[in-house]
Amino acid sequence: MRLRRLPTYRRILLSAAVATVLAAALFLAGGLGLAPWPASQSARSTPDANAARSPAAGADPLTAGITTLQDRARRNPRDPVALGTLGLNYVQQAKITADPTYYPKAEAVLKRSLALDSTDNFAAMGGMAALEAARHNFAQGLGWAERAIAVNPYNATLYGTLADAYTQLGRYSEAADAVQKMVDLKPGTPSLARASYAAELRGGLTTARTDMQRALQSAGSPADQAFARYYLSEMAFNSGDAHQALTDAEEGLRAVPEDAPLLQIKARAEAALGKNTEAVADLTRAGQRLPLPEYVLQLGELHQSLGRTKEADQQYGIFRAEQRLFAANGVTLDSDAALFEADHGDHAQALALARKSLKSRPFLDSQDALAWALHVNGQDEEALTASDKALVLGTRNALFHYHRGMIEQSLGNTDAARDDLTKALAINPHFNPLHAPLARAALKSL
Incomplete structure (x- = not known):
């Protein structure tokens, strides 16, 4: 179909509103597995969750941003940009904290934003795409991503969301095309990480690792470095190289100490190397930093493998409780x-x-x-x-x-x-x- 051109002032307002938020959401609310709990042995389905970075102690800009946007929305309840950005921030907060109660909040403000502007509001459309991906409603997420791209076909992040939805829906060729478009628009850590994943799904581990190394080289922040190091470590572990996995995880933790995903993959490498005490400690710390069901389950299975039935059963009980919490807040x-x-x-x-x-x-x-x-x-x-x-x-x-x-x-x-x-x-x-x-x-x- 023929795409309309946004009026210049609308394009500027919306681009400013989402340039940072939507780009950050790439790591927090879509594929690369951005599911609340990816399968412990799957690649970045959900995928997801492994990409969620633990908030640094004493420094939580996302919470501060949410507070600012809430104040702005209260002062001007008919500001679609503020509401759309607030909704996407809620999706991010759910990922960072593993608290799915943010999803209904996100849906409410995103729908308010779209009620005010359902035509040019690619911020809220992208937010809905991220929300539906986070809740594992990938068909709906795909629809929202397509709508957002129809409004703004030059936003690389939206193609990442599109690629994530295609991947989870089993439409792998279309996902590869969307990733290539994303790389063409903005080569960098987010797009190269998706290119790496596309290669990994097809068994191209050499290409996958090369692309992730490029993603690491493009990392512009410690959080991006930790993100890339996590996936390098995961690829090494999934290929049977526990020593390299441990090295990559430790390198990432030097960039972001106490990062939950890196502690989790470090623990898996340690367990593979027979360092069970260290593995239990690191996996426990990961769960304390980011209480994802994935981490709870992995800790339970590690305890079970060590003959600690009581501890394992306790973790499995927590896993079931977390499942109920996610389901109650709209996660499939x-x-x-x-x-x-x-x-x-x-x-x-x-x-x-x-x-x-x-x-x-x-x-x-x-x-x-x-x-x-x-x-x-x-x-x-x-x-x-x-x-x-x-x-x-x-x-x-x-x-x-x-x-x-x-x-x-x-x-x-x-x-x-x-x-x-x-x-x-x-x-x-x-x-x-x-x-x-x-x-x-x-x-x-x-």
């Missing part, structure tokens, strides 16, 4: 909730969650979660089909191959099971403190 529970129930809870509930997840988020993670939920419910033929779909892009994911290997073992496909279990452990021999030992035992039995 998906693959992580399904995998948790499959491994630690109600198998029937796992399958129901997995099927629901696939409808709203037909991403690789959702296919894998469905495969595993079907397997634990004894439906292995259908499980194998879903597992094949999880690996369709050639993603090098140890957990996916472990799940597929165990499904094949149940089906009596011994050679195929042996191949997938071998591949899982070759990709990362420490991919999960509970499942990696089971993979080795199953392989030995074969």
Whole structure:
């Protein structure tokens, strides 16, 4: 369709309002997994959450910005720019604090902003796209991103939001096109990080790491450095190089001490290296800084792997409580909730969650979660089909191959099971403190 040109004064006002906020939201409210709790072994689905930076002690500009915008909105309740920016700040605050009660607040002010200006208001449209992505409503998020881009086709951040939605909806070629457009408009840490992820999904780890190194070189702030270091560390860990993962995490923590995502990936590397005391301590600190369900679950599984059943059960109880809190505030529970129930809870509930997840988020993670939920419910033929779909892009994911290997073992496909279990452990021999030992035992039995 033919795009209208914004009046000059409107373009200036809206661009000023979102130039900083919308760009910052790239790390906090969209893919690269910007889900409230990404699957512990998935790449940056949600993805997300790993990108949320812990607020520095004594310095919280986001909270200060929210206060300023609230005052501005009270003085002029018909200011769509202030309301739109406030809504996007609420989405960021939800990510930074892992407090989903900010989502209803964000929706309310964004809708007020759009009621005042539904034509040129790409700030509020982008805010709605970020909100829906954060709540795992990716089809709705895609619609809002498309509307925002129709108003302002030159905003690189909006193409990042668009790419995130396409990725989670399983539209990988369109996601790659959106990422390329983002890089063309503004090469830098946010766009190069997405380019890295697009390569990683397709098994191109060398390209993925090169792009993330470029993202690190482009980092203009300690927070951006920590962001890039986190993903470098995660890629190293997911490739089985725990020593490099630890090095990258420690480098990132020198830029942003006590950063929760870096503490989390540092803990995973430490556990892989047998440093269990340090791993428990760092994962506990990460959860105290940023109480994400992902961190709670990982700490529970680490405790369980060490024979600490009471401590593990306590973490699993917290995980369930956090699930209820997120669901009560509009977040759609998906693959992580399904995998948790499959491994630690109600198998029937796992399958129901997995099927629901696939409808709203037909991403690789959702296919894998469905495969595993079907397997634990004894439906292995259908499980194998879903597992094949999880690996369709050639993603090098140890957990996916472990799940597929165990499904094949149940089906009596011994050679195929042996191949997938071998591949899982070759990709990362420490991919999960509970499942990696089971993979080795199953392989030995074969």
